[in-house]
Structures are given as C-alpha cells and as structure tokens.
Amino acid sequence: MESLTRVVVTGVGVVTSIGVGREVFWRHLLEGQSGISPVGSFDTSRFQVHLGGEVKAFRPEESVKHLPPESMGRGSHLAIAAARLAIEDAGLKTDDIDPMRVGVSMGTTSGEPKWIEQFDDRELAGKRDDIGEEFLNRYPCHVLAANVASELGFRGVNLVIPTACAAGNYAVAHAFDTIRCGDADVMLAGGSDPFSRITYTGFARLGAIAPERCQPFDKHRRGMIPGEGAAVLVIEPLARARARGARVYAELAGYGLSCDASHMTAPQSDGPVRAMQAALKDAGLAPHQISYISAHGTGTPTNDRVETLAVKQVFGEAASSVPMSSIKSMLGHTMGAASAIEAVACALAVWDDHIPPTINLDEPDPECDLDCVPGKARRATVEAAMNNAYAFGGNNASMIFRKCSDSDT
Amino acid sequence: MSEVVITGVGLVCALGDQSSRVHEALCAGEDGFDPSPIPGAEFEGYRVSAIREFDPRHYLGAKNLRPLDRTGRLVAVAAELALADSGWSVDRRRAQDVGLVLGTAFGSTKTIGEFDRRAMQEGPEYASPLDFANTVISAAAGQGAIWHHLRGVNSTISTGLASGLHAIGYASQLIRSGRATALLAGGAEELSFELLLGYVRAGLSCAPGDVPRPFDRRRSGGILGEGAGFLALEESELARSRNARVIGRVEAFGAGYDSRATMAAANGPNALRAAITRALGSAGPQGVGAVMSSASGHPLLDAREAVAIRDALGDRADLVPVTTIKGNLGETQGAGGALQTMVMLESLRARRLPPVGGLEQPDERFGLDFVTGAPRSIDVTRALVTALAREGNACALVVSVD
Numbered sequence: 001m002e003s004l005t006r007v008v009v010t011g012v013g014v015v016t017s018i019g020v021g022r023e024v025f026w027r028h029l030l031e032g033q034s035g036i037s038p039v040g041s042f043d044t045s046r047f048q049v050h051l052g053g054e055v056k057a058f059r060p061e062e063s064v065k066h067l068p069p070e071s072m073g074r075g076s077h078l079a080i081a082a083a084r085l086a087i088e089d090a091g092l093k094t095d096d097i098d099p100m101r102v103g104v105s106m107g108t109t110s111g112e113p114k115w116i117e118q119f120d121d122r123e124l125a126g127k128r129d130d131i132g133e134e135f136l137n138r139y140p141c142h143v144l145a146a147n148v149a150s151e152l153g154f155r156g157v158n159l160v161i162p163t164a165c166a167a168g169n170y171a172v173a174h175a176f177d178t179i180r181c182g183d184a185d186v187m188l189a190g191g192s193d194p195f196s197r198i199t200y201t202g203f204a205r206l207g208a209i210a211p212e213r214c215q216p217f218d219k220h221r222r223g224m225i226p227g228e229g230a231a232v233l234v235i236e237p238l239a240r241a242r243a244r245g246a247r248v249y250a251e252l253a254g255y256g257l258s259c260d261a262s263h264m265t266a267p268q269s270d271g272p273v274r275a276m277q278a279a280l281k282d283a284g285l286a287p288h289q290i291s292y293i294s295a296h297g298t299g300t301p302t303n304d305r306v307e308t309l310a311v312k313q314v315f316g317e318a319a320s321s322v323p324m325s326s327i328k329s330m331l332g333h334t335m336g337a338a339s340a341i342e343a344v345a346c347a348l349a350v351w352d353d354h355i356p357p358t359i360n361l362d363e364p365d366p367e368c369d370l371d372c373v374p375g376k377a378r379r380a381t382v383e384a385a386m387n388n389a390y391a392f393g394g395n396n397a398s399m400i401f402r403k404c405s406d407s408d409t
Numbered sequence: 410m411s412e413v414v415i416t417g418v419g420l421v422c423a424l425g426d427q428s429s430r431v432h433e434a435l436c437a438g439e440d441g442f443d444p445s446p447i448p449g450a451e452f453e454g455y456r457v458s459a460i461r462e463f464d465p466r467h468y469l470g471a472k473n474l475r476p477l478d479r480t481g482r483l484v485a486v487a488a489e490l491a492l493a494d495s496g497w498s499v500d501r502r503r504a505q506d507v508g509l510v511l512g513t514a515f516g517s518t519k520t521i522g523e524f525d526r527r528a529m530q531e532g533p534e535y536a537s538p539l540d541f542a543n544t545v546i547s548a549a550a551g552q553g554a555i556w557h558h559l560r561g562v563n564s565t566i567s568t569g570l571a572s573g574l575h576a577i578g579y580a581s582q583l584i585r586s587g588r589a590t591a592l593l594a595g596g597a598e599e600l601s602f603e604l605l606l607g608y609v610r611a612g613l614s615c616a617p618g619d620v621p622r623p624f625d626r627r628r629s630g631g632i633l634g635e636g637a638g639f640l641a642l643e644e645s646e647l648a649r650s651r652n653a654r655v656i657g658r659v660e661a662f663g664a665g666y667d668s669r670a671t672m673a674a675a676n677g678p679n680a681l682r683a684a685i686t687r688a689l690g691s692a693g694p695q696g697v698g699a700v701m702s703s704a705s706g707h708p709l710l711d712a713r714e715a716v717a718i719r720d721a722l723g724d725r726a727d728l729v730p731v732t733t734i735k736g737n738l739g740e741t742q743g744a745g746g747a748l749q750t751m752v753m754l755e756s757l758r759a760r761r762l763p764p765v766g767g768l769e770q771p772d773e774r775f776g777l778d779f780v781t782g783a784p785r786s787i788d789v790t791r792a793l794v795t796a797l798a799r800e801g802n803a804c805a806l807v808v809s810v811d
Contacts, residue, residue, distance in 0.1 A: 136610070264542035
C-alpha cells in the first residue's frame with residue numbers, strides 16, 4: 001500500500017484577547033494572562049453578566065489591504081489578520097505557489113452576525129427600507145473563507161465548516177485530508193468568530209455564563225465566558241516543507257469525528273469517547289503516548305465533569321498522568337475560533353515543549369480529578385498533543401499533533 | 410481508496426417529495442412558483458418556490474416536533490426519505506454508524522432573526538433557550554442526527570449557493586479516505602422573511618410577474634426557493650455486504666474559488682472550469698453525456714457557468730446537453746446542488762433530461778447545447794453536476810449509473 005502523505009503545520013497566526021501573533025500569544029498563554037474584561041462591543045446593562053473575552057485595539061485596515069474593510073464584518077477582519085500572520089510566520093512566498101493549489105478551510109459558529117443584527121435593528125426601528133443588499137451578500141458565513149482568499153489571492157478549495165464550537169478542529173481536519181488526497185499543496189485552516197450579542201444572549205439564557213471568572217475544572221466553577229478571536233494554521237506536506245526549508249511546528253497525526261445524536265446542548269461522554277478513540281487509531285498512537293490534552297474545558301459544571309469522564313474512559317490508567325489544561329480559562333470561549341486557537345496551542349506545545357496552564361483553578365473539583373495544570377505553565381517533553389472540541393448538536397472532534405524531528409522526511 | 414456508491418435519495422421541494430415525480434414534473438415543464446406566502450408590501454407581486462402545506466408529521470410521525478425549526482424539519486424529512494429509500498432501517502443503524510453532512514448557506518435565518526429581535530425588543534431574559542440551540546448554523550444537522558440516531562460523522566458545509574453540492578463532495582471524500590462508511594449528504598435551505606427580503610434587496614429576483622430564464626438572453630434574475638435533499642452515500646463493499654440497491658456512483662469531485670474581483674466579469678480566470686477539469690480527471694470529458702448546471706437566471710453567474718462548462722468540455726461542448734432545474738424550482742440556495750444531483754441521477758435512469766425552464770432565446774455566445782422546450786432523450790451513464798456561488802465558490806461532481 002502506498003504510504004500516506006505526511007502533513008505538517010508550518011505557520012500559525014492568532015488574533016486573541018491576550019495577544020496578536022504567535023510570540024505574544026504564546027508568551028501570554030504560558031504566563032497565564034487573562035483576556036477577560038467588561039464587554040465593550042454592546043450594552044450588557046440588561047444582562048446579569050457583563051464579562052467577555054474581546055480583542056481590543058484591533059485595526060482591520062492594517063490587515064485588510066486589498067478589499068475595502070467596510071465591505072465585510074469583523075469575523076472576516078479577524079480571519080484575514082490571522083491568515084496574514086500565519087503566512088508570514090510560515091515564511092511562505094505566495095508568489096512561488098500556484099494560487100489554484102492553495103485552499104482555505106475555516107470554521108465558525110456565527111460567521112458575520114453583525115449583518116443580521118443590523119437587519120434586526122432596522123426592522124425593529126421600523127426602518128425596513130434601510131435593509132439593503134448587504135444582508136444577503138455579507139451575512140452568509142462562507143464569506144469568512146471567501147474574503148480570506150479574495151484578499152490574499154488564493155483560488156483552491158474554499159469552504160466554511162460552521163460546526164459551532166468544534167468548527168476549528170473540523171476545518172483543520174478537512175485541510176489535513178485535502179492535502180493528503182492531493183487536492184491542494186498548501187491549506188490555510190482555522191476558525192474565526194467575532195463577539196456576538198446573539199451568542200451572548202443565548203449563553204446568558206442557558207445560565208452558562210460565569211459572572212466573574214472562567215474556572216475550568218474548579219469545584220466552584222460557574223460557567224463559560226464568551227470570547228472572540230481567530231486562528232489560522234498553514235498546513236502543507238512535510239516533503240514540501242522540507243524542500244523549502246520551512247520550520248515545522250508539528251505533524252498532524254490523525255483525527256476523529258463523531259456525533260452524540262442525543263441532545264442539542266447537553267454534553268454526553270459517549271460521542272467524545274468515540275472521537276478520541278478514532279483520533280488515536282488514525283494517528284496509530286496508544287493513549288499513554290499522548291503527552292498533553294487541550295481540553296474543550298468550557299468551565300460549565302456539566303462539560304468539565306462529562307469531559308473528565310470521557311478522558312478517563314479512553315485513557316484508562318494513563319488518564320491521571322496526562323496533563324490536560326483549558327486555555328478557555330484565559331481566553332474565554334471563542335466559539336468557532338476556539339479549537340483553532342487551541343490547535344495553535346497544541347502545535348506550539350509540541351514544538352516548544354511547554355504546556356499552558358488552566359488559570360483560576362483554585363480548588364479542583366473531585367469529579368474533575370485529572371492533572372489540569374493549575375495556575376502555572378509546565379515544561380515537559382510534548383511528543384504528542386490531543387485537541388478536543390465539542391459543540392451544540394453533539395458534534396465532536398479530536399485532533400492529534402505529533403512532534404516532527406529534523407530527521408523526519 | 411474506497412468506491413462511493415449511492416444507495417438512496419430523499420428530497421422535499423416545491424415540486425414534490427419523490428425524485429421520479431420531481432423529474433417528471435420538470436420534464437412536463439411544471440414549475441413550483443406561487444405568490445409569496447410571506448406577508449409584506451415589499452413582496453407584492455413576487456413569487457417564490459415554497460413547499461406548499463409542508464407537513465413534517467406526515468413523514469416523521471407524532472413525535473414532538475417543537476425542538477426543530479423549519480430548516481431542522483426539512484432536514485429531518487429529507488433524511489427520513491433517504492434512509493427509507495436506501496434501506497437504512499433503525500436496526501441497521503444500531504449496528505453500523507451512519508453520519509450526516511449538511512450543506513446550507515444560512516441555517517435558519519428565521520430562528521436567528523426572531524431570537525435576536527425578541528431579545529432586543531423585550532430583553533434578553535425573554536429570549537428562548539430552546540431556540541438558541543437552533544441559532545447555530547449546524548443546528549439542523551445536529552437535529553437530524555438526534556431525530557434519526559445518526560452517530561457517525563456529523564458536519565455542515567457552507568459555500569453559499571454551492572453548499573449542497575460541496576457537501577456531497579466532502580462526504581464522498583470522507584468515505585473514499587476510509588473515515589466514514591455511510592453518510593447522508595446533501596443540503597437544505599428554508600424560505601424565510603429575512604432571506605426573501607435580502608434576495609429582493611440584493612436585486613437577485615427577476616421582475617415580479619416574470620420567470621427565471623437561465624441561459625436566456627433576457628435573463629434578469631431568479632426566484633427564491635426552499636427545499637432539502639440527501640443522497641445516501643456509502644462505501645461500495647458495505648453496500649454489497651448488506652445487499653443494498655445501488656442507484657449510482659459518485660465518481661469524482663473538484664472545487665475551487667474565484668475572487669470577488671474575478672467574479673465581476675463573465676470572462677477571465679474561472680475556478681469552476683478548473684474544478685470541472687479536476688473532477689473529470691485523466692479521462693477528460695470523454696464519456697460525460699449530460700450536464701446539470703446551477704444556472705438560475707442570474708445575468709453574470711449563468712454566463713460564468715456557461716463559459717466554464719464550454720471551456721472544460723472543449724471539443725465536446727456542443728455534443729453534451731446542458732440543463733438546470735432552477736428555471737422551474739427557483740434558487741433553493743444550499744439545497745440546490747443536492748436537488749440537481751438527484752434530478753440528474755433520475756434523468757440518467759429515465760434516459761430523459763428535463764428542459765431549462767423559461768429558456769426561449771438561448772444566449773448564442775455560450776456555445777452550449779441547452780435543452781429547450783421539451784425533454785431530451787439521452788442514452789448515457791455518466792454526467793456532470795456543477796455549482797457556482799456568487800462569492801466565487803465553485804464545484805463540480807461527476808456521477809454515473811450502471
């Protein structure tokens with residue numbers, strides 16, 4: 001049998017509430033910085049909660065150079081900024097690549113909610129006549145990937161996978177397959193979600209938003225905190241990366257997808273178990289070979305408990321010795337961007353041999369009794385990292401990143 | 410690499426809920442256009458392609474439908490029909506994971522818009538938590554999985570008007586690479602106040618009283634529609650082992666993208682042409698006997714699609730009949746590619762290709778053999794299905810029957 005193409009991550013771009021660009025992001029992540037602050041993008045006075053993880057002082061015009069920034073929403077701005085950073089980080093000379101062979105695969109929860117919120121504001125204000133072409137043209141979520149490709153001139157496979165809070169992992173997984181089957185030479189893959197009042201309202205109504213801190217795995221955790229951001233990874237065949245002398249952060253070793261098929265919003269353990277098992281099988285790894293788990297870890301009472309159970313079921317005895325942290329403790333839940341940002345964290349953990357912490361974890365919940373890396377980052381050899389993400393609708397996705405040594409070809 | 414076979418179809422649209430019936434209606438020149446049921450002075454005189462008296466209980470039984478919005482119901486119904494047609498009984502689904510891949514451009518704009526407007530008007534505490542779950546674009550795929558207990562891969566694909574066809578390509582790739590063995594793949598889009606207002610305001614509708622005229626010199630826009638459709642795809646060995654009836658095959662898929670600037674002109678770079686060429690593979694256009702395009706009467710998109718098909722088929726361009734369903738069924742957005750594929754499979758089986766509704770004066774510049782006026786007899790086994798989105802997403806699928 002013909003051996004499968006090895007696929008690697010050679011560039012990362014992140015736009016987050018704790019920093020923009022790989023170096024700042026990674027430093028702040030390891031320092032345990034929090035990006036949570038009072039929500040500024042809309043009025044929360046009618047809510048009982050007021051915190052969010054917004055990206056501050058972001059200037060779209062610094063990244064959106066060819067297209068008019070006002071012709072798109074913040075989701076596209078964040079995505080384009082992350083894509084530019086990723087390309088630069090990868091040292092990719094876009095002039096040397098056939099644009100037909102570069103694709104864009106993005107995940108999201110809400111796409112560009114601004115345009116439906118504007119539609120609603122006008123409708124409620126009795127100004128239906130002011131609703132123009134922008135709703136149909138700028139609102140559909142696939143504009144995220146389209147705008148990235150239009151801005152940067154890429155003409156390969158282009159799609160958005162809007163599988164909510166697991167979307168980033170789905171998008172990276174699809175990029176992995178697209179490279180493997182030879183449909184592209186380079187893929188930009190990730191996720192983007194702008195801060196959205198619709199999302200905020202929904203989680204507030206579910207009683208899922210923490211009033212003060214996001215405390216994954218803590219006994220007194222009170223919920224998640226909505227955030228925003230974007231991350232893009234440059235993904236290409238290992239052979240191509242070697243030929244151009246690129247730095248390789250990590251190899252994409254395998255992934256698994258599954259569906260709970262039981263409840264829209266209540267997490268279950270069976271689906272996550274099957275996704276993790278499928279990812280391990282795809283990567284050809286045993287549980288004890290995983291050095292780090294990036295948890296979905298939203299900080300809601302149910303998620304963290306169910307996720308712990310699922311990891312124990314898959315990892316068995318190895319569960320207690322695998323560090324598992326949630327960077328949502330710092331960034332909040334950035335929705336469709338979350339697992340893309342966490343994918344970047346996994347790739348960097350594998351490359352840099354550091355594990356980011358779970359902050360705000362003061363008193364571990366006895367029901368979440370794994371090694372959740374409380375408070376402080378840890379130095380450890382990270383041979384392989386597993387990125388877990390779970391979404392509404394029971395969409396589960398696990399992706400494994402593996403160390404790629406200089407002798408690997 | 411595994412081979413991908415089609416073992417069933419399920420659809421619901423303005424012209425019916427059986428692919429043979431929809432095909433017959435198209436061949437007879439029927440259309441699904443009715444005055445808009447959505448109230449509003451803005452919509453006076455506009456018609457839509459809506460599913461009249463859509464009754465999900467007829468298909469889904471007496472279970473509680475409240476958690477499903479219109480998109481969710483369309484998905485659940487089309488999935489039910491596809492599962493029944495392909496013999497994926499509840500018992501079989503217990504023993505073997507079946508998944509679902511949904512193509513949709515918007516999800517439910519009615520759910521999202523009403524959720525937001527209620528919260529803005531009455532206060533966030535009046536927004537419904539139940540509705541919130543349905544505001545995510547992937548909600549209908551999740552609801553469909555819950556309804557039918559589909560524990561396999563569950564994914565949602567958005568590429569605008571190409572979403573339904575892209576979802577079939579994506580699902581085929583998952584099966585070919587061994588990541589899934591059985592998937593329902595297709596698309597769905599509901600008709601809503603929000604989408605209809607958007608469609609009219611974006612200038613995409615043909616004039617009130619007129620019809621869509623795909624590929625016609627006088628084409629001036631489309632008619633907004635709704636629908637849902639799924640193909641039951643599976644790995645050929647699995648189909649053989651369970652003695653499933655094979656109605657066709659997904660041979661190949663190709664996708665690409667053109668920038669906003671490129672999409673502003675009929676000629677120039679064309680990612681759909683490249684996508685078709687990729688899907689045709691080393692065999693080239695030889696053996697492709699018919700084309701089901703996504704043309705809807707849009708002045709520019711129809712032209713770009715025609716150019717792509719003509720250039721990709723090369724010398725064979727004037728030998729291959731080209732049609733579309735959108736002259737009769739309207740622009741069903743995310744559902745379109747799935748409905749196109751099903752009608753093409755039925756055309757290959759019935760050896761009859763339906764004509765392009767509304768096409769009377771073909772635009773000669775396109776140099777293609779459009780099916781006009783009456784259905785065309787065909788005797789071929791392999792066909793091309795294409796889809797093009799306004800924002801530049803393009804894809805092509807090659808299907809065949811034995």
